[in-house]
Amino acid sequence: MSTLANLASNIADGSVKVVDLTHTLDPDFPVIILPPEFGQCARFRMEEVSAYDHRGPGWKWHNISMNEHTGTHFDAPSHWISGRDVPMGAVDEIPADKLVGPVVVIDCSEGAAQDDDFELTPQIIEAFEAEHGRIPEDAWVLMRTDWSKRSGAAYLNMASDGPHSPGPTPDAIRLLVEDRNIRGFGTETVGTDAGQGAHYTPPYPAHYILHGAGKYGLQCMCNLDQLPPTGAMLVAPPLKIKGGTGSPLRVLALVEN
Amino acid sequence: MTDPIQPPPKKNPLNRSWVSTIPPAARSRAALGLTAAAAEGRFMLQVCADCGATQYPPRDACHKCLSIDLPWQDIIPTGELLAETTIRATTDIYFRDRLPWRAGTVRLDAGPPMICHIHGDVKPYARVRLINRLDRSGQGVILALPEKDTPNMADDPHLRAISSDPSHRRVLIVDGRNPNTPDFAKALKDAGAAMILIGLSEDWLPFQGRKALEDVGAQIIPLDVTDTKSLQRLAGEFGGKIDILINNARYIRPGGVIDRTDTNLAARELEVNALGLMRLAQALGPAMCSRTADGTNSAVAWVNILSAWALANEPSFGSFAASQAAALSLSQSLRAEFRASGLRLMNVFVGPTDDEWHQPLPPPKVTPAAIARDVVRGLHGGFEDVFCGDVAKDLNERFRRNPKVLEREMTGGGV
Numbered sequence: 015m016s017t018l019a020n021l022a023s024n025i026a027d028g029s030v031k032v033v034d035l036t037h038t039l040d041p042d043f044p045v046i047i048l049p050p051e052f053g054q055c056a057r058f059r060m061e062e063v064s065a066y067d068h069r070g071p072g073w074k075w076h077n078i079s080m081n082e083h084t085g086t087h088f089d090a091p092s093h094w095i096s097g098r099d100v101p102m103g104a105v106d107e108i109p110a111d112k113l114v115g116p117v118v119v120i121d122c123s124e125g126a127a128q129d130d131d132f133e134l135t136p137q138i139i140e141a142f143e144a145e146h147g148r149i150p151e152d153a154w155v156l157m158r159t160d161w162s163k164r165s166g167a168a169y170l171n172m173a174s175d176g177p178h179s180p181g182p183t184p185d186a187i188r189l190l191v192e193d194r195n196i197r198g199f200g201t202e203t204v205g206t207d208a209g210q211g212a213h214y215t216p217p218y219p220a221h222y223i224l225h226g227a228g229k230y231g232l233q234c235m236c237n238l239d240q241l242p243p244t245g246a247m248l249v250a251p252p253l254k255i256k257g258g259t260g261s262p263l264r265v266l267a268l269v270e271n
Numbered sequence: 272m273t274d275p276i277q278p279p280p281k282k283n284p285l286n287r288s289w290v291s292t293i294p295p296a297a298r299s300r301a302a303l304g305l306t307a308a309a310a311e312g313r314f315m316l317q318v319c320a321d322c323g324a325t326q327y328p329p330r331d332a333c334h335k336c337l338s339i340d341l342p343w344q345d346i347i348p349t350g351e352l353l354a355e356t357t358i359r360a361t362t363d364i365y366f367r368d369r370l371p372w373r374a375g376t377v378r379l380d381a382g383p384p385m386i387c388h389i390h391g392d393v394k395p396y397a398r399v400r401l402i403n404r405l406d407r408s409g410q411g412v413i414l415a416l417p418e419k420d421t422p423n424m425a426d427d428p429h430l431r432a433i434s435s436d437p438s439h440r441r442v443l444i445v446d447g448r449n450p451n452t453p454d455f456a457k458a459l460k461d462a463g464a465a466m467i468l469i470g471l472s473e474d475w476l477p478f479q480g481r482k483a484l485e486d487v488g489a490q491i492i493p494l495d496v497t498d499t500k501s502l503q504r505l506a507g508e509f510g511g512k513i514d515i516l517i518n519n520a521r522y523i524r525p526g527g528v529i530d531r532t533d534t535n536l537a538a539r540e541l542e543v544n545a546l547g548l549m550r551l552a553q554a555l556g557p558a559m560c561s562r563t564a565d566g567t568n569s570a571v572a573w574v575n576i577l578s579a580w581a582l583a584n585e586p587s588f589g590s591f592a593a594s595q596a597a598a599l600s601l602s603q604s605l606r607a608e609f610r611a612s613g614l615r616l617m618n619v620f621v622g623p624t625d626d627e628w629h630q631p632l633p634p635p636k637v638t639p640a641a642i643a644r645d646v647v648r649g650l651h652g653g654f655e656d657v658f659c660g661d662v663a664k665d666l667n668e669r670f671r672r673n674p675k676v677l678e679r680e681m682t683g684g685g686v
Contacts, residue, residue, distance in 0.1 A: 041498040044475040050627075053535055057473075061499055166475050173477075 021268075028271065033246075035235040035265040036086040037162070043234075044169045045084050046204050047177075056081040058262075082260040088252035089206065089221070089231030093259040096226030103228065105258040112230070113251035115197055117154040117267060118146070119241045122180060126159035130171055131210055132180035136189045146243045149194045154232070154248045157182065161202040162236035170204060181208025184219035191227045199224055200232030200265075232265060241267055272422040273391055276431070278439055278465065279567040289564035291612040294365040296408035301329040304343045309403045309411035310655035314348040316381070317341035327383035348401040350379040352415060355389055365407070368564070369428065377401060377415050387413035388429045392421040404433040404653050407563070407613030409606075425651070435572035435615050435650040438463030440514035445551065447471040447491060449519045450626050451576070451639035453483045458643035459515075460487050462650070465568060468509060470494025470520075472501075496520045496547030502554035510558035517574045517646065520547050523628045527589025537590040545597035548575060552605050560612035572615040572650055575602055576642065579620040579663035582670045583677045606655070617649050622662025635661050 015023070024030035037043060045055040058080040064070025082105075083089070090105045091097030102108055120142045125132040134157050139149070149155060159180045161169070171178045180203065182190075190196045199206055199220060206220035216222045224231055232250060247268040252261035282288075298306065301317075308315035317326040321338035325346065332339050355375030358366065366372050373389040377399055385401065393399055399415040406412045414429055425436055442459050444452055447469040456467050469484050472495035484491060492509070495501045496518075522543035524536045531537070552573075562570040580588065581595035599618065606616040623629040625636040637660035649657040658664045669677045 041495070041500060042473075042475065044473075047476065053533075054539075056535075057497070059497060059499075167477055169475055 024270075025268075031240075031269045031271055033237055033240045033267045033269055035237050035241075035267055036263070037234055037236050039078075039080070039085045039262060043085055044204060045081065047170065047172065055083055058084050080262060082255065082258055082262075085262045086234045086236075086265055087232075087260050087262045088250060089225065089233070089260045090252070090258065091225040091228050091230070092257075093231070094218075094221045094225035096222045097224075097228065100225070100228040103225075104256075105252040105261050106254045106256050108230070108252070110251070112197060114247065114249050115152065115154060116150060116244075117156060117241070117246050117248040118142075118149050118244045119156045119158050119238055119246070121158045121243065123158055123160040123239070126161060126180040130178040130180070131208065132159070133208065134180070134182040134186045136183075136185050139186055139189055142243070149190070149196065151195045152197045154198050154200060154250070155190055155194075155196050156200040156232070156235070156238055156241070157202075158238040158241075159202050160239060162234075162238070171209060175210075176212065177204075177209035179203040179209035181206070181211055182220050184214050184216065184223065187219050187223045191223050191229055196229060198230030198232060200235055202235050202238055203233060205233050206231040231260075235265055241269060245270060273424050273427045275423045276426040276439060276567055282566075288562065289368070289566070291560065291563040291614075292365040292368065293408040293611065293613045294406050294410075294412075295363065296410055296610075298410055299329065301331055301341075302411075304329050305403060305411035306405065306409070307411075308343065309405045311657070312402070312404065312652040312654050314346055314401060314403045315343045316346045316383075318344045318346075325379070325382040327379070327385050346379070346381045348379075348403075349418075350377040350381075350385070350399055350401060350415075352376075352389070352393060352395065352397050352399055353378050353384060355395065369432065373429065375415070377413075385413050387415045388433075389415045390417060390424065390429055391427045392417045392424055405615070405655060406433055409610055409613075409615075409655075434653040435515065435617070436462075437515055437647065437650050439465050439567050440571060441466040441468070441512050441568060442515045442517065443468045443470065443509070443513045443555075444489075445470045445494060445496060445516070445518045446520040447480060447484060448478065449521060451519055451624070451642050453480060453487070454639040454643035455517060455519065455646060456484055456487045456489045458640075458647045459517075460489075462647045464515075466490070466512070468492055468513070470496075470505070472496075472498075496551055497542045499550055499554075502550050506554040506558065510555055511562065513555060513559060514562075514568050514570045515572045515574065515650065516551070516555060516559065517576070518548055518551055519576045520544070520551075521576070522594075523578075523588065523591045525588055525591075525628070527586045531590065537594070540591050540594035541597060544591075544594040545601055548598050548601055548605075552608075556605070556609070556614075560609060560614050563613045570614060572617055572653075573605070573609065574617045574619060574646060574649070576619050576621060576646075577602075579622050579658065579666040581620065582666055583674065583681045586682055615653060615655065617655055617657060619646055619649060619657045619659055620663045620667065621659045622666065637662070 039058045060076045060078050063075045065074040091100040091103035097103050207218045211218045249266040252263045319333040320340040322336040324335040353376045358372045375389050376384050378384045398418040402414050437459050442464045444455050467489040469489045469491050471491050522540050559570040578595040580592035581599040584592040621637045623632050623636045625638050645657050645659040658667045
């Protein structure tokens with residue numbers, strides 16, 4: 015049996031599980047909020063075009079609108095100023111083989127439950143590796159926080175000094191990008207950076223360092239608690255938007271039972 | 272004194288709801304001057320520019336000297352009741368449901384006798400105050416009131432029929448996040464509103480104002496004028512219970528056309544300010560129109576809070592002003608679509624409001640309390656157009672005098 019035939023039969027018999035890491039695109043799903051004088055991220059909106067009625071008797075369909083960075087979404091290098099000149103930095107230019115690949119999941123859920131501003135540090139990454147082995151080159155690294163189980167105002171967790179949600183420190187991201195040469199970094203929160211990420215040097219280190227190095231981001235994911243620390247395969251192809259800096263997408267993981 | 276209206280009992284679900292009807296609406300072009308004055312609650316008649324004779328009814332040539340120069344002027348609205356009758360039978364379908372109805376003739380101190388509706392507290396041959404108001408067909412009619420206020424006089428059926436009185440009615444204030452909402456809620460509660468619903472968009476964002484609204488007894492419900500689904504849900508739950516809707520949703524950012532580099536903010540301004548109005552009307556308008564004869568707490572008014580820059584563009588907020596002009600134009604269409612039901616559409620025009628987006632502008636700026644006061648005043652008067660604050664009033668006057676001169680002044684052509 016060929017590899018793919020094997021895979022198909024494993025998916026069919028349940029020995030490989032397909033886990034959906036995607037939130038439903040819903041008008042009520044939070045988006046990142048910037049100070050009011052900046053341009054804002056458009057929420058997901060849906061307008062009925064027809065619904066088996068006088069506007070189209072036999073069919074139902076909608077016009078939808080949103081930002082590239084609404085809902086569960088992919089960040090391409092050109093999203094950030096550091097990645098503006100990176101070759102193949104827009105979603106339509108990313109090679110297709112980069113859209114399917116291995117994934118490791120660092121469980122920070124315990125720490126994030128204690129501390130809204132929980133930081134992923136190099137020490138945590140090294141401890142993870144001591145237990146699960148070195149993070150392979152060109153792998154996705156996801157930071158599990160169980161933040162996706164929050165809803166309403168608790169998700170952005172905005173206070174008068176800005177949002178509070180977990181994320182990586184600059185050193186942690188440097189370690190992943192410069193030493194481990196990962197493919198990309200993903201989170202359950204609204205961004206790859208911590209809620210207070212503006213106050214690091216550089217500000218928004220995950221965005222700045224990842225995209226400057228041509229790496230990708232994934233955010234607003236869910237169900238990371240169903241993934242093993244290592245050994246799963248991530249399928250994360252953004253829409254092929256010409257010059258797009260990101261895109262909402264369906265993120266799937268293949269997990270061996 | 273007038274017998275006070277009692278809170279309406281719960282509806283008997285076995286009874287058919289009354290269907291909307293409107294009083295006779297046909298008017299001559301000249302008589303529409305009375306309607307235009309009534310839209311703002313002004314008592315105006317034509318006064319001959321050549322001989323000074325006051326005209327009634329409105330006409331095309333002076334009854335005394337045949338001059339056709341008959342400008343409309345504010346008239347002192349006092350007079351004396353000459354004759355009256357109480358109508359107890361009629362073939363008119365609107366008045367048939369509202370009998371008995373009192374009507375008569377008042378001699379105006381300014382000259383002519385006028386045909387008018389008569390408040391129940393007016394005594395025979397008494398001195399009266401006259402008001403010019405829109406009836407449910409949206410046309411100007413005259414009502415004679417007692418010279419001095421009487422107890423519960425707003426509950427008189429003649430007056431209640433031409434007002435949009437919030438007492439005993441259920442009000443929806445669309446945008447709980449607008450800084451004017453707490454003042455609106457309080458003013459409407461004080462005016463006797465039976466229930467106040469307040470829409471809240473994006474409950475995933477913090478909302479500091481919740482307590483202030485709950486303290487006045489308002490109920491907060493999810494509502495976002497840019498989200499059609501949220502409006503459909505709202506209409507499904509509350510569509511049959513909204514008697515007065517106050518659309519205070521607003522998105523405002525500084526900037527005109529080429530001092531912005533994209534259309535995103537403009538799109539958002541149009542989404543909220545113009546298309547938001549449209550979505551609200553599509554979701555809630557039909558139910559409100561069907562309930563304008565639904566007893567004491569019938570649907571009665573739709574209120575939009577608009578910027579006076581809808582009349583003439585202020586370039587420092589040029590794109591926002593365009594969205595307000597679009598909303599004004601949509602409101603005129605909506606008013607026409609409401610007409611057959613008798614549902615009143617009132618636009619409250621405001622100048623710069625005292626909030627974060629007008630912070631660098633010099634006073635005078637309109638406070639939330641002032642807008643709330645004028646909303647209630649407009650509802651009591653059953654008006655279509657209310658100009659709130661000195662800036663809006665001045666802009667309206669200048670707009671009427673000469674829109675082109677106003678445009679040049681607003682866009683830096685004046686001194």
